[in-house]
Amino acid sequence: MNITLEIAFSFKRELAEDYSALELAEGATVRDAIVALVERFPEIRERLFDEQGGIRRHINALVNGGNIQFRERFDTRLREGDRLSILPPVGGG
Numbered sequence: 001m002n003i004t005l006e007i008a009f010s011f012k013r014e015l016a017e018d019y020s021a022l023e024l025a026e027g028a029t030v031r032d033a034i035v036a037l038v039e040r041f042p043e044i045r046e047r048l049f050d051e052q053g054g055i056r057r058h059i060n061a062l063v064n065g066g067n068i069q070f071r072e073r074f075d076t077r078l079r080e081g082d083r084l085s086i087l088p089p090v091g092g093g
Contacts, residue, residue: 001023001024001025001026001028001078001079001080001081002021002022002023002024002080002081003021003022003024003033003078003080003081003082003083003084004020004021004022004081004082004083004084005019005020005021005022005033005037005083005084005085005086006020006083006084006085006086007019007085007086008085008086008087008088009047009086009088011044011047014043014044015041015044016041019037019040019041022036022037022040022084024036024078027077028077028078029072029074029075029076029077029078030061030063030068030073030074030075030076030078030084031055031074031075032078033078033084034048034055034059034061034074034086037086048086055074058088058089059086059087059088059089060086060087060089061074061084061085061086061087062083062084062085062087063076063078063082063083063084063085064082064083065083065085
């Protein structure tokens with residue numbers, strides 16, 4: 001299946017090719033998509049994964065505009081044509 005990927009981090013300018021389309025197996029999760037992205041662009045691994053191989057705590061994502069924190073987090077399943085947005089931490093004050 002194909003999904004559209006949006007990256008809100010500044011490092012997206014460092015990616016050598018178009019990163020906005022990702023092909024995944026049917027039933028893939030947000031976690032699977034992030035792993036696939038890092039396999040394609042290993043230079044961003046440290047920005048998305050911690051030393052133990054888990055997705056960093058400050059990473060958030062939206063699927064079709066809906067926050068995965070209110071769904072099944074990184075185990076949220078994706079479907080053909082979904083739009084996955086990977087977001088940096090947001091602070092305010």
